[in-house]
Amino acid sequence: MKIRMTLIVSLFLSLVFANVILAQQSYNYEEMTQEQYNALLAEWQKRLDTAKKGIAEEEAKIEQLKKEYDALQAQIDQTWQEIYKLADQSKEQYDTYKSGLSQLRDDARAFLNLSPEEIYSKSNEIDSLQAKLNKFKENPFSATAENQALINEIQSLIDQAKEKAKTAVPPTYTVVKGDYLWKIAGKDDIYGNPHAWWRIYTSNLDQIKNPDLIYPKQVLAIPRAVGPNEHLVQKGEFLSKIAGYPNVYGDSFKWQKLYEANKSFITDPNMIYPYQVLKIAR
Amino acid sequence: MKKFKIVMIAVASIAMLSLSSCKWKPSDEQIKTLEETKAAALSAEKTLAQKKAERQEWEKKVAAKKAELQKVKADKENVQNFQKPAAE
Numbered sequence: 001m002k003i004r005m006t007l008i009v010s011l012f013l014s015l016v017f018a019n020v021i022l023a024q025q026s027y028n029y030e031e032m033t034q035e036q037y038n039a040l041l042a043e044w045q046k047r048l049d050t051a052k053k054g055i056a057e058e059e060a061k062i063e064q065l066k067k068e069y070d071a072l073q074a075q076i077d078q079t080w081q082e083i084y085k086l087a088d089q090s091k092e093q094y095d096t097y098k099s100g101l102s103q104l105r106d107d108a109r110a111f112l113n114l115s116p117e118e119i120y121s122k123s124n125e126i127d128s129l130q131a132k133l134n135k136f137k138e139n140p141f142s143a144t145a146e147n148q149a150l151i152n153e154i155q156s157l158i159d160q161a162k163e164k165a166k167t168a169v170p171p172t173y174t175v176v177k178g179d180y181l182w183k184i185a186g187k188d189d190i191y192g193n194p195h196a197w198w199r200i201y202t203s204n205l206d207q208i209k210n211p212d213l214i215y216p217k218q219v220l221a222i223p224r225a226v227g228p229n230e231h232l233v234q235k236g237e238f239l240s241k242i243a244g245y246p247n248v249y250g251d252s253f254k255w256q257k258l259y260e261a262n263k264s265f266i267t268d269p270n271m272i273y274p275y276q277v278l279k280i281a282r
Numbered sequence: 283m284k285k286f287k288i289v290m291i292a293v294a295s296i297a298m299l300s301l302s303s304c305k306w307k308p309s310d311e312q313i314k315t316l317e318e319t320k321a322a323a324l325s326a327e328k329t330l331a332q333k334k335a336e337r338q339e340w341e342k343k344v345a346a347k348k349a350e351l352q353k354v355k356a357d358k359e360n361v362q363n364f365q366k367p368a369a370e
Contacts, residue, residue: 029313034306037316044319051326058333065340072347079354086361137367143360145353 087140097141101150104132108157112164119165120189126165129158165189173200175218181211190222198275199223199232202265226277233276239269248280257281 027040084090089097108129111119119126133154141147166188173184181201186194201211204220214220226232231242239259244252259269261281266272308316 027316029308032308034308037308037312041316041319044316044323048319048323048326051323051330054330055326055333058330058337062333062337062340065337065344069340069344069347072344072351076347076351076354079351079358083354083358083361086358087364134367140361140364143364144357145360146357148360 083144089141094141097136097139098147101136101147101154104129104136105150105154105157108154108161112157112161116164116167119161123165126158126161129154129161133158171222173220173222175214175216175220177216179214179216181208181214184220193275196275198273199277202262202275202277205264223277229280229282231278231280233272233274233278235274237272237274239272242278 080091084094087094111122111125111129114122133151136142136147137151142151173190175184181197182194185191185197185200190196191199197211200220200222201208203223207218207220208214231245231248233242239255240252243249243255243258249257255269258278258280259266261279262276265276272278
């Protein structure tokens with residue numbers, strides 16, 4: 001039984017082996033005529049020769065390209081040497097310059113990610129970034145296209161940070177010696193418009209009795225939004241017009257009510273001014 | 283009769299053997315030559331394709347280097363004409 005099994009397995013393996021050997025021979029040589037053989041051999045020989053010729057041509061082209069590449073690299077290196085000479089600096093100094101610029105860009109990006117209030121409170125850091133960038137601009141290396149692009153990007157980030165800081169809401173302002181309402185209202189980070197002094201005055205009636213008299217260390221509220229029971233006077237408005245607004249009284253005849261509520265700073269009901277904040281008595 | 287039969291079988295056998303030995307058949311050496319030529323041709327064609335790809339790669343590298351050289355030349359000119367910005 002065992003012998004029979006061994007015989008069957010051996011026969012199977014022999015068949016498989018024979019098939020593999022036969023498969024390696026791609027042609028049926030048993031059926032092949034001499035002419036067919038010669039034609040096949042000639043065809044493969046021709047393909048081999050063509051491929052060899054092609055390889056030789058490609059290798060020659062590659063060799064030529066490599067030489068061209070090396071020559072170009074040499075020219076580039078030479079030009080860089082000339083640039084260093086023109087700038088009167090070394091390659092190491094150029095590398096330091098570039099890494100410094102990259103670092104400054106990262107710093108400016110990180111700074112821009114802060115909230116407007118944080119940027120506002122660190123205004124001196126914006127100035128410091130700008131000073132550093134100006135220093136980089138003075139270096140002749142700043143004239144290369146790559147560095148110029150980097151410098152422009154950093155300048156844009158700093159400008160954006162400056163703009164963002166403007167949107168910050170400084171809730172209060174502490175009066176210093178020499179301040180007056182007109183001057184405070186005109187500051188860029190307050191209202192940027194001296195005429196808005198009325199807004200500071202009418203929002204701080206509890207501590208400003210006379211708008212011409214404010215004192216150092218007084219802490220003034222600088223409101224940015226108009227409250228629900230307030231109205232910020234715009235150019236061209238008058239009391240009866242404001243009283244007629246649906247969100248005020250919806251009735252222009254109630255202007256007197258408005259006047260009564262704001263009598264402390266409205267001396268003549270026919271004379272109101274832009275930026276005054278009127279209380280709307282309910 | 284029996285003898286005749288034996289003779290006939292022998293003749294037929296010889297005839298068959300003669301016929302079969304007359305048909306041309308490639309020798310082992312020839313088969314080996316053909317198979318080796320074919321393998322060499324296929325291998326060379328594969329190498330050729332690789333060389334073509336390598337050549338195209340080098341062409342791209344050379345084009346990039348040419349562009350880099352133009353850029354560096356422009357940079358050199360810019361550095362040459364550089365003037366310090368006015369103090370802000």
